[in-house]
Amino acid sequence: MLSEFGEDAKLLAGGQSLIPLMKLRYANPSHLVDLNFISGMSYIKEENEVLCLGALTRHAEIEASTACAKIPILHDCAAGIADVQVRNRGTIAGSLAEADPSGDWATVLMTLETQVGCQKGKGNRQLQLADFIKDAYTTALAHDELVSEVMVKTPPKGSGGAYLAFKRSAPVYPTASAAVQLTMEGEICKDAAIVLGCVGLTGIKARDAEAALRGQQITEKTIAVAVESARAAADPQSDMRGSADYKRTLVGSLVKRAIDVALRRARGEQVEVSHIYA
Ligand SMILES: Cc1cc2nc3c(=O)[nH]c(=O)nc-3n(C[C@H](O)[C@H](O)[C@H](O)COP(=O)(O)OP(=O)(O)OC[C@H]3O[C@@H](n4cnc5c(N)ncnc54)[C@H](O)[C@@H]3O)c2cc1C
Numbered sequence: 001m002l003s004e005f006g007e008d009a010k011l012l013a014g015g016q017s018l019i020p021l022m023k024l025r026y027a028n029p030s031h032l033v034d035l036n037f038i039s040g041m042s043y044i045k046e047e048n049e050v051l052c053l054g055a056l057t058r059h060a061e062i063e064a065s066t067a068c069a070k071i072p073i074l075h076d077c078a079a080g081i082a083d084v085q086v087r088n089r090g091t092i093a094g095s096l097a098e099a100d101p102s103g104d105w106a107t108v109l110m111t112l113e114t115q116v117g118c119q120k121g122k123g124n125r126q127l128q129l130a131d132f133i134k135d136a137y138t139t140a141l142a143h144d145e146l147v148s149e150v151m152v153k154t155p156p157k158g159s160g161g162a163y164l165a166f167k168r169s170a171p172v173y174p175t176a177s178a179a180v181q182l183t184m185e186g187e188i189c190k191d192a193a194i195v196l197g198c199v200g201l202t203g204i205k206a207r208d209a210e211a212a213l214r215g216q217q218i219t220e221k222t223i224a225v226a227v228e229s230a231r232a233a234a235d236p237q238s239d240m241r242g243s244a245d246y247k248r249t250l251v252g253s254l255v256k257r258a259i260d261v262a263l264r265r266a267r268g269e270q271v272e273v274s275h276i277y278a
Contacts (some may be wrong), residue, residue: 001122002144004032011146012036013056013094016086028255035146044068053150054134055093063087071154072265073181077108080163080275083171092106093147096129099202101136102173107197109152110205111181115247124148136201158190164257165197165275166250168241174275175199175241178230178254180262182213189213194226196262197207198241199234199251208254212254218263223256
């Protein structure tokens with residue numbers, strides 16, 4: 001149908017980004033192709049250490065899933081998106097396809113090994129998430145191609161992650177957010193992934209911050225270096241959510257807290273977190 005109707009046709013998933021844009025007249029598609037009529041697109045499966053999420057899997061289903069709870073950073077993300085109404089309708093694939101700079105899923109999934117399954121007619125391809133998201137509101141999808149599945153590799157033993165966002169209230173996008181995934185080998189951090197959200201046109205991989213932790217013991221000193229590097233990597237813009245300086249300070253604090261929770265989880269502790277609300 002997408003091929004038949006051409007570039008002005010749009011897929012409709014949960015409608016939680018597209019419908020508000022249509023109401024504001026920022027989007028005016030000639031046709032809506034409703035994925036909700038296609039059966040079998042909503043599932044959560046574990047296959048050979050890979051968690052497979054169907055395109056129509058809702059945020060709320062991920063929040064409630066015991067399979068997803070094994071990767072706690074996924075639960076942190078799903079449980080913190082907006083409010084119950086949005087989580088009951090919105091989908092993980094719709095969020096990635098929208099590539100909103102303030103969207104939560106891309107930031108979180110960039111700390112994990114994530115592949116995006118794309119389908120065009122009968123043809124399939126798989127892209128690394130980093131290659132799928134090209135820019136703000138821009139992905140590698142062709143107009144007649146859809147996201148069919150999101151595949152997340154289970155992190156290794158000794159790995160723990162955390163996602164924290166600062167929000168003015170529940171049903172709004174975060175002012176800033178930080179996703180951290182640490183893999184520990186004894187006292188040494190074998191690997192670190194740190195991604196900053198809402199402080200750039202896409203999620204920002206804070207490579208210097210990651211390097212400050214990798215191969216090191218996680219101490220107050222190494223955390224301080226990582227936080228400073230994360231603040232330097234942020235590229236925020238001033239807007240109604242706060243000034244660029246404020247967001248840079250905020251993202252540093254979020255990284256610090258997320259490192260603490262990720263480390264405790266990597267050591268096997270059960271830690272419940274929620275976003276921070278103003
Ligand atoms: C009040 C409110 C608050 C919100 N707060 C947050 C928040 O804090 N954090 C957050 O991350 N999100 C937030 N959202 C957005 C929400 O998470 C959306 O669910 C999500 O961004 C889009 O998913 P959807 O399924 O609703 O997609 P839709 O709105 O149906 O579609 C969005 C776009 O993606 C395309 N699309 C959808 N599915 C596919 C697919 N399978 N393949 C290819 N293209 C596809 C559509 O054509 C459209 O262009 C909020 C939304 C609202 C209304």
